[in-house]
Amino acid sequence: MSSARDLVYAELRRRLMSGAFLPGERLREEHIAAELAVSRTPVRSAIERLIDDGLVSREERRGAVVLGWLDRDINEAFELRLLLEPYAARVAANRASEAQIEALAEINASMLRAVLSDDEDHVAQVQHYNNRFHHALLAAAQSARVRSLVDSLLDMPIIIGSFYFYSRDDMLSSVEQHKQIIAALRARDPDYAESAMRLHLTATHRLFRNQRSPAEKERSA
Structure with a gap:
């Protein structure tokens, strides 16, 4: 059952x-x-x-x-994330502790294991670790203001479940993009961290937008 x-x-x-x-x-x-x-x-x-x-x-x-989620709702959420999360990654490059960076790496390693797993609930596991990764990065930025603004965007129901239409290659790409963000934090390179996060979110938004049905796009116009 x-x-x-x-x-x-x-x-x-x-x-x-x-x-x-x-x-x-x-x-x-x-x-x-x-x-x-x-x-x-x-x-x-x-x-x-x-x-x-x-x-x-x-x-x-x-x-x-x-419940209704129109494309304009989703686009707005991603646009706000694109404004705030690259900044959070930039700040985290300077402020994150070594322990916080290692925790991000461990979360991403768990996400990779979930991607490669044959478990029936592996997609739910992937989305769980992806959500944890982004929340952990916000924590590593050590900015209460940014964290309070972004937390609710990360937990939007329509955003948190996006991995249900990812292919395995898409999931592996997401893991690799996380690795680039972690590498930037380890290098203490704010420009690299900011651009890596922006690339990650841009790719995620494009994938999400491409998977939305033509009917939904027409209703959102």
């Missing part, structure tokens, strides 16, 4: 992230179960997880309903 539940969850999350469902659209358990050739039980469990993730809500008369 766990396997079916995880597979259904991953597929529904991928569709939600790509904009395949309209905002306000009902998620009908029976239709999803028939389409994915599973019983309604794993579908129901997957939908509950999506509600916990903040991607779906449950309405009294309509049941599970998709």
